[in-house]
Amino acid sequence: MPDVAYITSPLCLLHEADHPHPENPGRLAAIQAAVRAATLYSELEIHDAPAASLGDINRAHSAEYIALVQRAANSGKHVMLDPDTYFGPHSWDAALHAAGAGCLAVDLLMNGTAVRAFCAVRPPGHHALRDGANGFCTFNNVAVAARYAQAAHGLERVVILDFDVHHGNGTEDIFAGDENVLCISFYEDGLWPRGLGEVPPLGDNCMNLPMPRRCDPEIYHQLMRDKVMPAIAAHQPDLIIIAAGFDAHRDDPPGDKLHSDPPGVQLLTDADFSAMTRTLCEFADSHCHGRVIAMLEGGYTHAVLAQSVVVQLETLAA
Ligand SMILES: [Zn+2]
Numbered sequence: 001m002p003d004v005a006y007i008t009s010p011l012c013l014l015h016e017a018d019h020p021h022p023e024n025p026g027r028l029a030a031i032q033a034a035v036r037a038a039t040l041y042s043e044l045e046i047h048d049a050p051a052a053s054l055g056d057i058n059r060a061h062s063a064e065y066i067a068l069v070q071r072a073a074n075s076g077k078h079v080m081l082d083p084d085t086y087f088g089p090h091s092w093d094a095a096l097h098a099a100g101a102g103c104l105a106v107d108l109l110m111n112g113t114a115v116r117a118f119c120a121v122r123p124p125g126h127h128a129l130r131d132g133a134n135g136f137c138t139f140n141n142v143a144v145a146a147r148y149a150q151a152a153h154g155l156e157r158v159v160i161l162d163f164d165v166h167h168g169n170g171t172e173d174i175f176a177g178d179e180n181v182l183c184i185s186f187y188e189d190g191l192w193p194r195g196l197g198e199v200p201p202l203g204d205n206c207m208n209l210p211m212p213r214r215c216d217p218e219i220y221h222q223l224m225r226d227k228v229m230p231a232i233a234a235h236q237p238d239l240i241i242i243a244a245g246f247d248a249h250r251d252d253p254p255g256d257k258l259h260s261d262p263p264g265v266q267l268l269t270d271a272d273f274s275a276m277t278r279t280l281c282e283f284a285d286s287h288c289h290g291r292v293i294a295m296l297e298g299g300y301t302h303a304v305l306a307q308s309v310v311v312q313l314e315t316l317a318a
Contacts, residue, residue, distance in 0.1 A: 001043075001317055001318070002114075002115035002116055002281075002285075002290055002316070002317065003045055003113070003114045003115050003116075004043075004044055004045065004114060004115070004116045004117065004118065004313060004316045004317045005044070005045040005046075005047055005104075005105060005108045005109075005113065005114035005116070005117040005118070006035065006044040006045065006046050006047070006117075006118055006120065006313065007047045007048075007049050007101040007104055007105055007108075007117060007118070007119045007120070007121070008028070008032065008048070008049060008101070008119070008120040008121060009048055009049040009094075009097040009098075009100075009101065009121065010048075011049075011090065011093045011094050011097045012028055012049070012094045012097060012098055012120075012121045012122050012123075013025045013028055013029060013094075014090035014091075014093065014094055015088065015090055015091045015094035015095070015122055015123050016088050016090065017078070017086040017088065018078040018086070018088065019086075021086060021136075022300045023122065023123065023124065023136040023298075023300070025122075026302050027122065027299065027300065027302055027305055028120060028121075028122055028296075029302075030302035030303060030305060030306040031120050031296070031305065031306045031309045032120070033306065034306035034307060034309065034310050035120070035306075035309065035310060035313065038310045038313070038314075040310075040313060040314055040317055043317065044313065044317075045108070045113060045114050047104060047108070049097045049098070049100050049101035049104055049119070049121060050097065050100040050103070050104055051093070051096040051097050051100045052096050052097075052099035052100035052102075052103055052139075052144055052148075054066060056099065056100070056103055056144055056147075056148055057096070057099060057139055057144060059144065059147035059148065059151060060130065060139070060140050060143035060144045060147050060174050061128070061130055061131070061139060061140070061174075062130055062131045064131065065130070065131045065132055065133075068081075069081065069087070069092070069095070069133070069138060069139075070092070072087045072091075072092075073087075073091070073092035076089050077089070081132075081133030081138065082132060082133045082134055082135075084134070084135050084136055085123075085133040085134065085135065085136055085137065085138065086136075087133070087138065091123065091138065094122065094123060095123055095138040095139050096139075097121065098119075098121035098122060098123060098124075098125065098138075098139070098141050099125070099139045099141050099144040099145075101119035101121045101141070101295070102119055102141050102142065102144055102145025102148065102241075102293065102295055103144065103145060103148040103152070105117035105119055105145060105293045105295075106145055106148050106149045106152065106153060106155075106239070106293065107152075107153075109239070109289075109291045109293065110149075110153045110155075115289070115290040115291065115292075116281065116290065116291070116292045116293070116294075116316040116317070117292075117293045117294070117316075118244075118293075118294045118295075118296075118309070118312060118313055118316060119141070119293065119294070119295040119296060120296050120309065121141065121295065121296055122296065123136060123137055123138045123139075124136055124137050124141070124245070124296065124297045124298060125137045125138075125139060125140040125141030125142055125143070125144075125170070125243075125295065125297065126140065126141075126142060126162055126164060126166075126168040126169075126170055126171050126243045126245070126297050127140075127166070127168070127169055127170045127193065128140040128143075128170040129169070129170045129173045129174070130170075130173055130174050134169070134170055134193070135166065135169075135170075135192070135193060136298075137170060140170045140171060140174055141295050142160050142162075142168075142171060142241050142243045142295050143160075143170070143171055143174045143175065145241055145293060145295065146158040146160060146175075146181055146239070146241055149238070149239050150180070155238040155239050156180055156238060157180050157181075157182075157235060157236055157237045157238050157239075158180065158181045158182070158237055158238065158239050158240075158241060159181075159182045159184065159232050159235055159237040159239070159240045159241070160175070160181065160182070160183050160184070160241045160242075160243060161184045161185075161228070161232075161240065161241070161242050161243070161276075161280060162183070162184065162185040162186065162187075162242075162243035162245070162297070163186045163220075163242070163243070163244065163245065163248060163273065163276060164185075164186075164187070164243055164244075164245025164246075164247060164248065164297040164298045165187060165188050165191060165245065165247040165248035165252075165265065165266050165298065166187055166188070166191055166192065166193065166245070166247070166298060167185050167187035167191075167193055167194045167199075167208065168183065168185040168187070168243050168297075169193045169194070171183050171185070171243065172185065172201065172202050172203075172206045172208075173202065175203070175205060175206070176201070176202035176203035176205070176206055177202070177203040177204075177205065178203070178205055179204075179205055180205075181205060182205055182206075182207070182231065182232065182235040182237065183205060183206045183207070184206075184207040184209065184228055184231065184232075185206075185207070185208055185209065185243075186209045186211055186220065186223075186248070187208070187209070187210060187211065188210070188211055188212075188213060188248070188265060188266055189210035189211060189212055189213065190210075190213065191265070194208075194210070197210070198210065207227070207228070207231060209223055209227070209228075211248075211266065213265055213266075214265065214266070214267055215266070215267070216267070217267055217268050217269070217272045220268065220272060220276065221272070221275060221276070224275075224276055224279055229279065229283065232280075232283060233283070233287075236287070237287070237288055238288050238291070239288060239291045239293070240280050240283070240284050240288065240291065240292045240293070241292075241293045241294075241295065242277065242280065242292065242293070242294040242295070243295060243297050244273075244294040244295060244296055244297060244312060245296075245297030245298035245299055246273065246298065246299035246304070246305050246308035246309070246312075247297075247298035247299050247300055248265075248266035248268045249266070249268055249269065249270070249273075249299065249301075249304055249305075249308055250266065250267040250268060250269060251301060251304045252299055252300055252301045252304050252305065253265065253300065253301065270307060270308050270311040271311075273308060273311065273312060273315075274311055274312070274314075274315040277292075277294070277312060277315045277316065278315055278318065280292055281315070281316065281318075292316065294312060294316065296309070
């Protein structure tokens with residue numbers, strides 16, 4: 001059984017809006033309670049996330065954007081970084097530790113302490129653009145981790161697979177045209193931030209997979225077999241990072257402008273997330289020393305999200 005690191009930070013619970021918001025501390029609190037109560041908890045390597053350095057952040061984000069966030073932090077007030085992305089008095093610490101979790105995950109995998117890692121952190125990251133906040137995301141945690149793996153450990157080739165219900169537009173923005181990083185994003189066709197239909201990727205290294213609303217989960221698995229895994233094999237990654245949003249779960253309504261729609265916009269279950277993750281882990285076991293890092297993105301129905309994370313940990317540990 002591979003050693004699995006579970007990385008989180010109490011500071012990530014302090015990132016809070018001054019108005020009701022679907023991306024709230026209750027998400028992580030529910031995850032923490034469920035993980036601590038899970039049978040496998042005693043087998044996990046538990047770690048506190050350190051703060052990422054500004055140099056770590058700067059590999060994925062422009063200095064101008066980092067300075068803008070820093071000014072927001074220095075104001076000590078609640079501000080909006082973009083129309084969707086709140087930032088409060090504790091958000092700077094939370095964002096730095098969310099990004100730092102991914103860097104620690106890379107360190108633990110590379111120094112042999114763990115083979116896989118799950119980072120239970122917020123704010124989420126995959127919408128954050130090189131030059132700006134977007135869609136509840138301050139810093140792009142998976143992007144910071146990928147760049148850290150390259151810079152601090154000399155890994156060259158990384159795959160980022162995103163199964164959040166929303167397109168990983170920030171990750172695509174940061175890595176478009178970078179042949180060393182293959183970005184694959186499943187997302188619901190037509191859902192924010194993308195329009196309906198085929199949207200050409202920003203670079204040849206980006207694979208966008210729009211999924212019809214309420215589609216049969218088997219379509220995800222077909223795409224994994226026919227398109228995703230061949231592309232990953234061709235990429236020959238040294239590390240696989242999962243942007244693990246669980247808002248495509250059949251019991252989780254999307255946390256965006258369609259929030260009032262009935263739940264079940266995508267119909268995935270924990271078994272489907274598990275099957276996709278298992279496929280990635282098996283590939284990693286035979287091709288890149290088992291190295292898989294999963295970082296929390298979306299998922300807004302607390303009890304459902306918490307259970308998804310427990311199953312994700314079980315899968316990483318299997
Ligand atoms: Zn999402």
